[in-house]
Amino acid sequence: xxxxxxxxxxxxxxxxxxxxxxxxxxxxxxxxxxxxxxxxxxxxxxxxxxxxxxxxxxxxxxxxxxxxxxxxxxxxxxxxxxxxxxxxxxxxxxxxxxxxxxxxxxxxxxxxxxxxxxxxxxxxxxxxxxxxxxxxxxxxxxxxxxxxxxxxxxxxxxxxxxxxxxxxxxxxxxxxxxxxxxxxxxxxxxxxxxxxxxxxxxxxxxxxxxxxxxxxxxxxxxxxxxxxxxxxxxxxxxxxxxxxxxxxxxxxxxxxxxxxxxxxxxxxxxxxxxxxxxxxxxxxxxxxxxxxxxxxxxxxxxxxxxxxxxxxxxx
Amino acid sequence: xxxxxxxxxxxxxxxxxxxxxxxxxxxxxxxxxxxxxxxxxxxxxxxxxxxxxxxxxxxxxxxxxxxxxxxxxxxxxxxxxxxxxxxxxxxxxxxxxxxxxxxxxxxxxxxxxxxxxxxxxxxxxxxxxxxxxxxxxxxxxxxxxxxxxxxxxxxxxxxxxxxxxxxxxxxxxxxxxxxxxxxxxxxxxxxxxxxxxxxxxxxxxxxxxxxxxxxxxxxxxxxxxxxxxxxxxxxxxxxxxxxxxxxxxxxxxxxxxxxxxxxxxxxxxxxxxxxxxxxxxxxxxxxxxxxxxxxxxxxxxxxxxxxxxxxxxxxxxxxxxxxxxxxxxxxxxxxxxxxxxxxxxxxxxxxxxxxxxxxx
Ligand SMILES: Nc1ncnc2c1ncn2[C@@H]1O[C@H](COP(=O)(O)OP(=O)(O)OP(=O)(O)O)[C@@H](O)[C@H]1O
Ligand SMILES: [Mg+2]
Numbered sequence: 001x002x003x004x005x006x007x008x009x010x011x012x013x014x015x016x017x018x019x020x021x022x023x024x025x026x027x028x029x030x031x032x033x034x035x036x037x038x039x040x041x042x043x044x045x046x047x048x049x050x051x052x053x054x055x056x057x058x059x060x061x062x063x064x065x066x067x068x069x070x071x072x073x074x075x076x077x078x079x080x081x082x083x084x085x086x087x088x089x090x091x092x093x094x095x096x097x098x099x100x101x102x103x104x105x106x107x108x109x110x111x112x113x114x115x116x117x118x119x120x121x122x123x124x125x126x127x128x129x130x131x132x133x134x135x136x137x138x139x140x141x142x143x144x145x146x147x148x149x150x151x152x153x154x155x156x157x158x159x160x161x162x163x164x165x166x167x168x169x170x171x172x173x174x175x176x177x178x179x180x181x182x183x184x185x186x187x188x189x190x191x192x193x194x195x196x197x198x199x200x201x202x203x204x205x206x207x208x209x210x211x212x213x214x215x216x217x218x219x220x221x222x223x224x225x226x227x228x229x230x231x232x233x234x235x236x237x238x239x240x241x242x243x244x245x246x247x248x249x250x251x252x253x254x255x256x257x258x259x260x261x262x263x264x265x266x267x268x269x270x271x272x273x274x275x276x277x278x279x280x281x282x283x284x285x286x287x288x289x290x291x292x293x294x295x296x297x298x299x300x301x302x303x304x305x306x307x308x309x310x311x312x313x314x315x
Numbered sequence: 316x317x318x319x320x321x322x323x324x325x326x327x328x329x330x331x332x333x334x335x336x337x338x339x340x341x342x343x344x345x346x347x348x349x350x351x352x353x354x355x356x357x358x359x360x361x362x363x364x365x366x367x368x369x370x371x372x373x374x375x376x377x378x379x380x381x382x383x384x385x386x387x388x389x390x391x392x393x394x395x396x397x398x399x400x401x402x403x404x405x406x407x408x409x410x411x412x413x414x415x416x417x418x419x420x421x422x423x424x425x426x427x428x429x430x431x432x433x434x435x436x437x438x439x440x441x442x443x444x445x446x447x448x449x450x451x452x453x454x455x456x457x458x459x460x461x462x463x464x465x466x467x468x469x470x471x472x473x474x475x476x477x478x479x480x481x482x483x484x485x486x487x488x489x490x491x492x493x494x495x496x497x498x499x500x501x502x503x504x505x506x507x508x509x510x511x512x513x514x515x516x517x518x519x520x521x522x523x524x525x526x527x528x529x530x531x532x533x534x535x536x537x538x539x540x541x542x543x544x545x546x547x548x549x550x551x552x553x554x555x556x557x558x559x560x561x562x563x564x565x566x567x568x569x570x571x572x573x574x575x576x577x578x579x580x581x582x583x584x585x586x587x588x589x590x591x592x593x594x595x596x597x598x599x600x601x602x603x604x605x606x607x608x609x610x611x612x613x614x615x616x617x618x619x620x621x622x623x624x625x626x627x628x629x630x631x632x633x634x635x636x637x638x639x640x641x642x643x644x645x646x647x648x649x650x651x652x653x654x655x656x657x658x659x660x661x662x663x664x665x666x667x668x669x670x671x672x673x674x675x
Binding site for chain 2: 207211213215217218222227306307
C-alpha cells in the first residue's frame with residue numbers, strides 16, 4: 001500500500017474511533033439518572049419545559065443522531081447549565097481554557113522527554129554504578145507516587161514552608177506559577193521515559209555497530225547520543241501515545257489542586273453539573289488529541305528507523 | 316622500502332618467500348611486547364591474553380590463527396583501545412610507530428582509532444548502524460578525524476571509497492541504508508569505512524567468516540588488492556588456515572592466550588614446528604590431499620582459562636606431552652630464520668643434538 005492510501009485508511013480509522021468515543025460517552029452519561037435541570041427548587045413542569053427546549057425529551061438515539069448531524073456541521077451545541085446558552089466551541093476555544101491546558105500539557109510533555117531521555121542514557125552509560133543506582137531509586141519513586149501526592153507535597157514544601165513558588169497558579173501569569181503544575185504533571189512520565197530509555201539503551205550499546213562507532217574514533221557523546229540513542233527510541237516513541245492520555249488525565253487532577261482555570265478543571269465541573277454538550281465536546285476534543293498523537297507516533301517510527309515500513313501489514 | 320617499489324616488485328608476482336624477505340627489512344610499525352589482558356569476572360580472573368609478543372613491519376600482512384577462545388579478538392581490541400570492562404591490560408607494552416599506545420590519553424586513543432589504525436569485524440550484518448545511511452557512516456568516519464573537510468568533499472571521498480571497494484553505482488548506493496545492502500556489500504562498505512582515513516594498519520577480525528564461500532573469496536581478493544595498492548599493514552585474524560595461505564606473509568599461531576608458533580607462511584605450512592600447528596594443519600581439508608584421507612581433529616577441549624594448566628597450555632591435549640610440559644611453560648625457541656616455536660620438544664632435540672655431538 002502506498003503512503004496516500006495508508007494515510008486515508010488511518011484517517012478513516014481515526015474518525016471511527018472518535019465516533020465510538022462519542023457514542024460511549026453519550027449513552028453512558030445519559031444512563032445516569034437525573035438531568036442537568038434538576039435542582040432542589042425546580043418543579044417537574046420546569047424540568048419538562050427545559051428538557052423540551054433543548055430536545056432532551058426525545059428518545060436517546062434520536063438525540064445522538066441530532067448531535068452527530070450538528071457536529072458534522074461544526075456545531076457542538078450550547079452549554080445547558082454552566083454558561084447557559086454559550087456555544088460549546090466558544091467555551092472550549094474562545095475563553096483561553098484550552099490554550100491554558102495545552103500550555104501546561106505540552107510543557108510537561110517536553111520536560112518529560114527532554115529530561116527523561118538523557119537521564120536514561122546516563123543511567124545506561126553508568127549502569128550498575130552509584131549514579132545509576134541513585135537515579136533508579138528516584139525514577140521508581142516517581143513512577144510509584146500518584147500525581148496528587150506529589151502536588152500536595154510540592155504545595156506544602158515550596159509553596160507554604162519555603163514560600164518560593166505561588167500556591168495558586170491561576171492563569172499562569174508568572175514563570176514561577178508554571179513550575180509546580182508542570183513538574184507535577186511531568187514527573188511520572190519523565191521517570192517512565194527514563195526507565196524505558198535506560199532499558200533499551202542497555203540493549204543498543206551492546207550491539208556490534210556501537211563497537212564499530214567506537215572503532216572509528218568517535219567521541220563517547222556521539223556514540224551514545226547519535227548511534228545508540230536513535231536505535232533506542234522506538235519504545236519511547238511507542239509510549240508517547242499512552243503518555244498523552246496520561247498527561248490529559250493528570251491535568252484534571254493538577255488543575256484542580258493548583259486552581260488553574262483550564263480545560264481539565266472545567267471538564268470535571270461539567271461532569272458534576274451534567275452539562276451534556278460540554279461533556280461531549282471536551283471528551284471528543286481530548287480523544288482527538290490522543291488520536292492525533294498516535295498518528296504522530298506512527299510517522300515518528302518511520303523517521304527514527306528507516307527499516308520500519310508503517311504502510312505494510314504485519315510488520 | 317617505499318610503497319612504489321613494493322608495487323613494482325609485486326607486479327612481477329613475487330613468491331611468498333620473496334615478499335616475506337623484503338618485508339622483514341621494513342620499519343617496525345607495531346611492536347607488541349608481552350601483552351597481558353585479564354578479565355576480572357565474578358567467577359575469577361580470566362587470563363585471555365597471557366604475554367604475547369609479535370612485531371608487524373610496514374606493508375606486512377600477518378595472520379593470527381587459533382581456535383575459538385584463544386584470545387585473538389581480545390588481543391586486537393586491546394591494541395585498538397576497545398577493550399570492554401571487566402577486561403584490563405595488566406602487562407606488556409604496545410608500541411605503534413614509535414609511540415607507546417598504552418600511555419595514550421582517552422582523546423589520543425580516539426585520534427588513533429580509525430585514523431592511524433582501523434578495524435573491521437566478523438559480522439557485517441550487525442556492524443553497521445541500521446538507522447543511518449552508508450554514506451552518513453562513511454563520511455562520519457572521515458570527518459571525525461579531519462575537521463576541515465567540507466560535507467561535499469567528504470561525500471566525494473566516500474563515493475570514491477565505495478567505488479574503490481567495488482560497489483557499483485556508488486553515487487546512488489551511498490544514500491541507501493545498510494538493510495538495502497547484501498552481506499558481501501556491507502563488508503565492502505565496512506572496508507571502505509575503515510580505509511577512508513588511509514590508516515597505516517588494518518586489523519581484520521575474521522572479516523570473511525560470516526560470508527558464504529564465493530563472497531569470502533571476493534572479499535579476500537579485494538583486501539589483498541587494496542593492501543598492494545595502499546601498502547597498509549594488515550593483521551588478519553582467522554581460524555581458517557586456507558585464508559592465511561591466501562593473503563598473509565607471516566603467521567602467529569595462538570592458543571589459550573599464548574603464542575605457540577610464529578613464522579612465514581611457508582614455515583607454518585611446509586615446516587610447522589609446534590605440535591599444535593601440526594594439529595591445526597591436519598584438521599584442515601586440503602585439495603592436494605589424496606582422496607579418502609581423513610581429517611584428524613585435535614583431541615580434547617580448549618583450556619578453561621579460569622583454571623589454566625601450570626605448564627604448556629596445549630600440554631594436556633598434546634600427543635607428545637612430556638613431564639616438563641605439565642609443570643613449566645616452554646620458552647620461545649628460534650627454530651629457523653624467522654621461525655619461532657614455544658615447545659619443550661625443541662629443547663629436548665637440542666639437548667639430544669648437543670649430547671650426540673659430545674659423544675661423537
Ligand atoms: N567480557 C568478557 N568477560 C570474560 N571473559 C571474556 C570476555 N570477553 C572475552 N573473554 C574471554 O577471553 C577469551 C578469548 O576470547 P576471544 O574473543 O579473544 O577469542 P577469539 O580467539 O577471538 O575466539 P573466536 O574465534 O571465537 O572469535 C575467551 O576464552 C573468553 O572466555
Ligand atoms: Mg574473535
